[in-house]
Amino acid sequence: MTESNQAAVGLVVKLPFATPEEFLAKYGGNITRGGIYLRARAVKPPGTAVTLDLRLAGGERIIYASAVVHFVTGQGGQGVVGMGLRFLNVDPQTRRFLDSAVVTLPHAQSDTPPVPNGVGPADYTVPPTAPPVATVSPAPAAGAPAGGAPAAGTPGRAPAQAAPAAPAGPVMMTDEALGLTTEEPKRTGPVIGIDLGTTNSCAALVRNGRPGVLPSREGHNTVPSIIAVNTRGKLVVGHPAKGQMLTNPRQTVYGAKRLVGRPYASPVVEHIKDRFHYEIIPGANGDAGVKLGDRVYTLQQISALILREVREVAQNQLGHLVSRAVVTVPAYYNDNQRQAVREAGKLAGLYVERILNEPTAAALAYGYGRKLNQRVLVYDLGGGTFDASVLELSDNVYEVISTGGDTFLGGLDFDNAIVAYLLEEFQKKTGRPFQGDRVAMQRINDAAERAKCALSERSEMRVHVAFVTMIDDKPYDLDVTLTRQKLIELTEGLVDRTVRVCEEVLKTKGLGPKDVDEVILVGGQSRFPLVHEKITRFFGKPPSKGVHPDEAVALGAALLAHSLGQLEGVVLIDVLPMAIGVGLPGGRFKPVLERNLSLPSTKSYTVATHRDDQTELELTVLQGDSDKAADNEFLGTIKLTGLPRKPRGGVQVAITFEVNNESLLKVTARETSTGREVTSTFNTRATPEVVKAKLSQLEAEGAHAPAAHAGAVATGPAAPVRAPATNGAPSTATNAPAAAPKHTPARGTTQAPPPVHPVPAVAATAPKQKGFMGWLKGLFGRA
Numbered sequence: 001m002t003e004s005n006q007a008a009v010g011l012v013v014k015l016p017f018a019t020p021e022e023f024l025a026k027y028g029g030n031i032t033r034g035g036i037y038l039r040a041r042a043v044k045p046p047g048t049a050v051t052l053d054l055r056l057a058g059g060e061r062i063i064y065a066s067a068v069v070h071f072v073t074g075q076g077g078q079g080v081v082g083m084g085l086r087f088l089n090v091d092p093q094t095r096r097f098l099d100s101a102v103v104t105l106p107h108a109q110s111d112t113p114p115v116p117n118g119v120g121p122a123d124y125t126v127p128p129t130a131p132p133v134a135t136v137s138p139a140p141a142a143g144a145p146a147g148g149a150p151a152a153g154t155p156g157r158a159p160a161q162a163a164p165a166a167p168a169g170p171v172m173m174t175d176e177a178l179g180l181t182t183e184e185p186k187r188t189g190p191v192i193g194i195d196l197g198t199t200n201s202c203a204a205l206v207r208n209g210r211p212g213v214l215p216s217r218e219g220h221n222t223v224p225s226i227i228a229v230n231t232r233g234k235l236v237v238g239h240p241a242k243g244q245m246l247t248n249p250r251q252t253v254y255g256a257k258r259l260v261g262r263p264y265a266s267p268v269v270e271h272i273k274d275r276f277h278y279e280i281i282p283g284a285n286g287d288a289g290v291k292l293g294d295r296v297y298t299l300q301q302i303s304a305l306i307l308r309e310v311r312e313v314a315q316n317q318l319g320h321l322v323s324r325a326v327v328t329v330p331a332y333y334n335d336n337q338r339q340a341v342r343e344a345g346k347l348a349g350l351y352v353e354r355i356l357n358e359p360t361a362a363a364l365a366y367g368y369g370r371k372l373n374q375r376v377l378v379y380d381l382g383g384g385t386f387d388a389s390v391l392e393l394s395d396n397v398y399e400v401i402s403t404g405g406d407t408f409l410g411g412l413d414f415d416n417a418i419v420a421y422l423l424e425e426f427q428k429k430t431g432r433p434f435q436g437d438r439v440a441m442q443r444i445n446d447a448a449e450r451a452k453c454a455l456s457e458r459s460e461m462r463v464h465v466a467f468v469t470m471i472d473d474k475p476y477d478l479d480v481t482l483t484r485q486k487l488i489e490l491t492e493g494l495v496d497r498t499v500r501v502c503e504e505v506l507k508t509k510g511l512g513p514k515d516v517d518e519v520i521l522v523g524g525q526s527r528f529p530l531v532h533e534k535i536t537r538f539f540g541k542p543p544s545k546g547v548h549p550d551e552a553v554a555l556g557a558a559l560l561a562h563s564l565g566q567l568e569g570v571v572l573i574d575v576l577p578m579a580i581g582v583g584l585p586g587g588r589f590k591p592v593l594e595r596n597l598s599l600p601s602t603k604s605y606t607v608a609t610h611r612d613d614q615t616e617l618e619l620t621v622l623q624g625d626s627d628k629a630a631d632n633e634f635l636g637t638i639k640l641t642g643l644p645r646k647p648r649g650g651v652q653v654a655i656t657f658e659v660n661n662e663s664l665l666k667v668t669a670r671e672t673s674t675g676r677e678v679t680s681t682f683n684t685r686a687t688p689e690v691v692k693a694k695l696s697q698l699e700a701e702g703a704h705a706p707a708a709h710a711g712a713v714a715t716g717p718a719a720p721v722r723a724p725a726t727n728g729a730p731s732t733a734t735n736a737p738a739a740a741p742k743h744t745p746a747r748g749t750t751q752a753p754p755p756v757h758p759v760p761a762v763a764a765t766a767p768k769q770k771g772f773m774g775w776l777k778g779l780f781g782r783a
């Protein structure tokens, strides 16, 4: 292309965005360092010189440049009508804007304008009649207005419409479209251990008797648990997804671990949905879902994409197929969440041999093969949550005796405390409150987190975010020096909260800090020196140096995976992290299985009909520690129909709650008075609102409270027996079954954990395919 001194076409575009951040968030895919793509009703042919004056909704100028039409799109009636403008000369403010903001867009390093996804093919052909390109100074062409909307159709000023194409309505993303596996994975080959973390995920394997993490080809030990649709519409997972988080937060999903397996209407989702930058909306079956582009993803799909990435890292490292894994989950995960992780594993092509609690995994990493006889406390402060668990290790037996935590306390809260301080300092310096959108906030968050990590090693750190906002048309930086002392002041309360949780989990077992032999710190945030100080002070001794805070959980999972193939496997005894029980009239919650109950455990009680000729009985099953039903997580309802017609109290139904050693729940019901076959139907998943409505309906009908009924018989939970599997419960890792997935009966008798109270064989009398003996989860329509 030649360049001459011909006058350029003036192009004034007023954007529908209020801030540069908003512009970048919505339009980042259309800009590079070297150019911009604009939709337009009429385009100028390639080679046309243009003076571009791009302004925000309020009239502030954001880009002022001389440019040339580099290509056009949509000319053959295909795709979107628009043009790519290549910058020739930009004014200093524009250069600053492009350098500081665009530099973080991975696609935007190019010297030419981008061809955004979906606009159709770019045509670079310069027509013979095209006006020659002008080298112009960055001043508007004669007659170009200083601001305002382009005058449509005015010769010499091509009107441009700078809004991205309007998205179509959301559609559910299919597993097939994501290339996820829908078949049962093969159970051959090595079993890897996977730590599926809120922030980072990690794979490990025991090789030559030693556990080690499996690094990626690029040398990373962990994969960021992040997926995104990038500005070109491509799905990216792990490091590339993290790389675009700053500039495209709306399309970047992180923290999925906090959402997976939760109904959209659950209190937790309600609490966190506005804290995340991406869109959380109702998905399949009433579960929370995530909107990316115009598609709705299930959280199982999101988790599966992360697991698949981890699996690929492992396969690349090992050079062969990997299709089996032990996957860790937080101790407090409820039944829905565990099942959802299992499903995610399957979608990722992994047979989940075992779901393992993270603190138990960390304890395994600490004690495996050392024949210890100790009581340890695992302190796990990760990205999103805090967990404290007390375990007793006795040779190869790992028994959790108490567990507790805070699902809203993690590294993120430390970052938030820093961000609040930085914004205060910004206001002090500029005299104005900080005003910025998601992108600006994400950049500040990111800088805060980096400073926080650095302050674990050093005592002072400059936090500098260039051109973070505009005040009175002028760009402003955020520039604050943060000291470790200040960080301690800001976050001491958070660390104190973790210590209080430690105190509580000990106290519930009548223990004190001196009764703990070792404290094991895991989770990235436990690297904060104040954590070490406070733990040392509280326990009267420094924490163990025996485990790596980022790798311990994955290594522990690998060790358990390894032990699955051994005759002398480890014995894991866990506790129930949260009570499981039934909803009562008036919205109350009656625990049937109490928190901290040793697993596996079974508890039965009997309910009787409360009306003459009553043929149906319905129970709502919930999990949580609140005495209000609506505050707990809804697991499902169990409805028995076809009861024999008898006078009130004449029909009794024994309900058995059975939780296996992976905290997976099975509910069995048996009609006791006649032993007659009972047909059961189970509701599909409902929201807490539906549950509440049901409970009040029951109340209106004067339904009885199951456990409180005169005829109710409660049998105590079975005491756990610390003995080899041959003696019965608990099962060893060598024979511990993976919990049976949806509609799958427990595997062969040699593998199934012996129920502590033998469960009468209702299944034999119930219809084979959908008898109510199935795992409760399988009964709620999970795909």
Ligand SMILES: Nc1ncnc2c1ncn2[C@@H]1O[C@H](COP(=O)(O)OP(=O)(O)OP(=O)(O)O)[C@@H](O)[C@H]1O
Pocket: 196, 197, 198, 199, 200, 201, 257, 381, 382, 383, 384, 385, 386, 410, 411, 412, 449, 452, 453, 454, 456, 522, 523, 524, 525, 526, 527, 528, 549, 550
């Ligand atoms: N050196 C460090 N100092 C302080 N905090 C750190 C350091 N390194 C990482 N972190 C913080 O640790 C957190 C991530 O920890 P980790 O990777 O253990 O979490 P996770 O396992 O993904 O989360 P979770 O266990 O809650 O699922 C982040 O908040 C990160 O900022």
Ligand SMILES: [Mg+2]
Pocket: 197, 198, 358, 382, 383, 523, 553
């Ligand atoms: Mg973790």
